[in-house]
Amino acid sequence: xxxxxxxxxxxxxxxxxxxxxxxxxxxxxxxxxxxxxxxxxxxxxxxxxxxxxxxxxxxxxxxxxxxxxxxxxxxxxxxxxxxxxxxxxxxxxxxxxxxxxxxxxxxxxxxxxxxxxxxxxxxxxxxxxxxxxxxxxxxxxxxxxxxxxxxxxxxxxxxxxxxxxxxxxxxxxxxxxxxxxxxxxxxxxxxxxxxxxxxxxxxxxxxxxxxxxxxxxxxxxxxxxxxxxxxxxxxxxxxxxxxxxxxxxxxxxxxxxxxxxxxxxxxxxxxxxxxxxxxxxxxxxxxxxxxxxxxxxxxxxxxxxxxxxxxxxxxxxxxxxxxxxxxxxxxxxxxxxxxxxxxxxxxxxxxxxxxxxxxxxxxxxxxxxxxxxxxxxxxxxxxxxxxxxxxxxxxxxxxxxxxxxxxxxxxxxxxxxxxxxxxxxxxxxxxxxxxxxxxxxxxxxxxxxxxxxxxxxxxxxxxxxxxxxxxxxxxxxxxxxxxxxxxxxxxxxxxxxxxxxxxxxxxxxxxxxxxxxxxxxxxxxxxxxxxxxxxxxxxxxxxxxxxxxxxxxxxxxxxxxxxxxxxxxxxxxxxxxxxxxxxxxxxxxxxxxxxxxxxxxxx
Amino acid sequence: xxxxxxxxxxxxxxxxxxxxxxxxxxxxxxxxxxxxxxxxxxxxxxxxxxxxxxxxxxxxxxxxxxxxxxxxxxxxxxxxxxxxxxxxxxxxxxxxxxxxxxxxxxxxxxxxxx
Numbered sequence: 001x002x003x004x005x006x007x008x009x010x011x012x013x014x015x016x017x018x019x020x021x022x023x024x025x026x027x028x029x030x031x032x033x034x035x036x037x038x039x040x041x042x043x044x045x046x047x048x049x050x051x052x053x054x055x056x057x058x059x060x061x062x063x064x065x066x067x068x069x070x071x072x073x074x075x076x077x078x079x080x081x082x083x084x085x086x087x088x089x090x091x092x093x094x095x096x097x098x099x100x101x102x103x104x105x106x107x108x109x110x111x112x113x114x115x116x117x118x119x120x121x122x123x124x125x126x127x128x129x130x131x132x133x134x135x136x137x138x139x140x141x142x143x144x145x146x147x148x149x150x151x152x153x154x155x156x157x158x159x160x161x162x163x164x165x166x167x168x169x170x171x172x173x174x175x176x177x178x179x180x181x182x183x184x185x186x187x188x189x190x191x192x193x194x195x196x197x198x199x200x201x202x203x204x205x206x207x208x209x210x211x212x213x214x215x216x217x218x219x220x221x222x223x224x225x226x227x228x229x230x231x232x233x234x235x236x237x238x239x240x241x242x243x244x245x246x247x248x249x250x251x252x253x254x255x256x257x258x259x260x261x262x263x264x265x266x267x268x269x270x271x272x273x274x275x276x277x278x279x280x281x282x283x284x285x286x287x288x289x290x291x292x293x294x295x296x297x298x299x300x301x302x303x304x305x306x307x308x309x310x311x312x313x314x315x316x317x318x319x320x321x322x323x324x325x326x327x328x329x330x331x332x333x334x335x336x337x338x339x340x341x342x343x344x345x346x347x348x349x350x351x352x353x354x355x356x357x358x359x360x361x362x363x364x365x366x367x368x369x370x371x372x373x374x375x376x377x378x379x380x381x382x383x384x385x386x387x388x389x390x391x392x393x394x395x396x397x398x399x400x401x402x403x404x405x406x407x408x409x410x411x412x413x414x415x416x417x418x419x420x421x422x423x424x425x426x427x428x429x430x431x432x433x434x435x436x437x438x439x440x441x442x443x444x445x446x447x448x449x450x451x452x453x454x455x456x457x458x459x460x461x462x463x464x465x466x467x468x469x470x471x472x473x474x475x476x477x478x479x480x481x482x483x484x485x486x487x488x489x490x491x492x493x494x495x496x497x498x499x500x501x502x503x504x505x506x507x508x509x510x511x512x513x514x515x516x517x518x519x520x521x522x523x524x525x526x527x528x529x530x531x532x533x534x535x536x537x538x539x540x541x542x543x544x545x546x547x548x549x550x551x552x553x554x555x556x557x558x559x560x561x562x563x564x565x566x567x568x569x570x571x572x573x574x575x576x577x578x579x580x581x582x583x584x585x586x587x588x589x590x591x592x593x594x595x596x597x598x599x600x601x602x603x
Numbered sequence: 604x605x606x607x608x609x610x611x612x613x614x615x616x617x618x619x620x621x622x623x624x625x626x627x628x629x630x631x632x633x634x635x636x637x638x639x640x641x642x643x644x645x646x647x648x649x650x651x652x653x654x655x656x657x658x659x660x661x662x663x664x665x666x667x668x669x670x671x672x673x674x675x676x677x678x679x680x681x682x683x684x685x686x687x688x689x690x691x692x693x694x695x696x697x698x699x700x701x702x703x704x705x706x707x708x709x710x711x712x713x714x715x716x717x
Binding site for chain 1: 623
């Protein structure tokens with residue numbers, strides 16, 4: 001019994017209510033303090049929870065409705081180290097975003113802060129939930145607050161379109177999820193994840209179960225912005241205020257992946273041929289990584305560029321999950337932590353550029369960035385590319401080890417390419433903006449967008465500080481002593497279906513955890529070489545994109561002729577029309593379901 | 604047991620989805636979304652239905668009396684609440700779209716793309 005999980009949700013929700021409802025009661029400075037303090041307190045409680053879950057699964061039954069004789073009659077939070085770590089990152093990013101928005105959106109006021117706190121509570125609730133229907137409720141709560149945050153500046157058309165596309169595509173995903181939950185309840189008579197897993201274990205997947213797991217997992221993949229369910233992401237990120245983007249890109253998109261992993265390891269892993277689910281997830285991840293990287297490379301709008309970089313890295317994390325291997329899952333955890341902070345940091349830098357120049361267009365900003373900001377951008381780009389011992393490096397290393405152990409070295413190679421592409425996009429944008437390299441026009445890139453209004457940032461120093469803190473924190477993830485070993489332990493706990501079910505349904509204590517060393521995780525020589533290679537490839541691609549004109553005429557014409565048509569197809573597919581997006585969701589669900597129905601029946 | 608309620612639920616879901624995908628009007632689209640969501644109500648209620656069962660109000664009922672599943676009814680209610688919030692938000696955005704662009708056609712809003 002622990003008070004922490006319910007408190008972690010109740011505290012931000014109550015603070016949000018107090019802020020939204022305290023119109024005439026609390027003066028502005030007090031309201032700001034309450035908002036930031038609530039987020040900081042939630043982060044502190046998450047770290048406390050992380051310490052508590054070190055040796056046991058912290059399970060809390062709402063209203064004290066504990067299971068009777070191994071049958072769940074209530075609704076629970078069941079927290080292991082992976083979920084608690086996720087809560088820490090969520091709290092940290094939201095707290096940074098709230099501090100940042102004090103200076104970035106001084107006029108935003110009560111609803112903005114209240115909505116951010118609601119998303120914080122909902123994401124924490126989602127991460128900790130042990131009940132399938134509550135996963136859906138938390139997801140929808142986070143989603144609804146997020147749609148409102150996207151359309152926050154409704155004085156222009158862009159935010160309306162972004163919010164509409166975001167809200168409709170994600171609602172369709174949410175309803176698919178709800179449909180699947182009803183089917184799973186029909187099949188198993190349970191909503192508790194551990195109980196569902198117990199019923200399904202050892203059975204072949206019939207048509208009903210295949211349909212149910214397909215719509216449930218695809219519902220999560222829509223939220224997770226995995227190709228081909230990703231089309232809403234760039235529209236929403238392009239128009240949301242920078243601190244909101246930091247929360248979306250840093251932590252909210254990743255929530256969908258947690259849903260997939262949670263469902264697999266608690267409920268579906270025991271199915272006959274259940275491991276074939278991972279096969280499809282792996283390929284969806286690889287396609288997301290490649291397409292996300294390519295699309296990032298074709299953007300000039302910095303927020304859209306970052307949105308596609310998020311799609312790329314989400315793909316890499318999904319592949320790490322889809323490999324269904326302990327070390328690869330640990331790699332995905334570390335990727336998530338570093339990616340959350342680095343992406344948030346880069347969105348914060350973008351916000352400063354917008355406040356300074358009233359533009360987030362790479363070409364218009366050419367040669368106009370400041371030195372300190374440039375350093376933060378460079379750090380963020382290198383960290384996201386996974387340069388040796390920076391940012392995503394350790395996560396990539398563990399993922400590669402996992403793939404090699406399974407005899408699938410080709411998977412990291414494909415992910416490597418996506419990561420290099422998105423890294424190249426970031427480095428190219430940085431070199432153009434902060435160093436003034438390259439031309440002021442580039443026909444390969446997407447069209448220019450409506451300009452943002454110049455910001456009225458009250459305290460530029462605060463903005464830059466928050467951005468620098470986020471980037472520095474993300475860069476340091478690979479060097480935190482003992483983190484790699486703890487991520488591996490968290491992954492092992494997360495994957496142990498039997499121990500999870502016993503802890504949740506019967507209160508069985510876990511085996512004592514091993515003593516984990518506090519040292520920087522060892523990485524192999526191949527890891528270092530692959531990281532160096534990715535960084536060099538990204539830098540070379542960025543230089544190639546900037547200096548295309550200096551190439552011999554014949555070479556650049558040939559390149560334009562081969563690259564032109566596929567690039568136009570890619571741009572056209574991301575049409576910005578919500579009907580197309582929903583069609584892609586339907587097609588994606590159908591194809592994924594078909595693949596699973598073949599594989600799960602013993603293909 | 605009849606398969607008809609399940610077929611109806613699947614049909615409503617697909618029709619709603621088709622409506623969302625092809626709609627040219629945001630208000631119409633919000634209604635299609637509601638239709639799609641309604642499929643989950645039908646599905647949930649048919650999952651919990653027990654032939655000859657009474658409403659799950661156990662006050663005054665004999666222990667062991669046959670009743671339909673109350674869990675799915677609670678889920679349906681929660682589902683309705685979620686859907687109302689989302690539809691209200693989309694309708695509010697439709698109003699904004701009309702104010703700013705003079706149209707509620709999603710194609711007419713396609714300002715951001717690529």
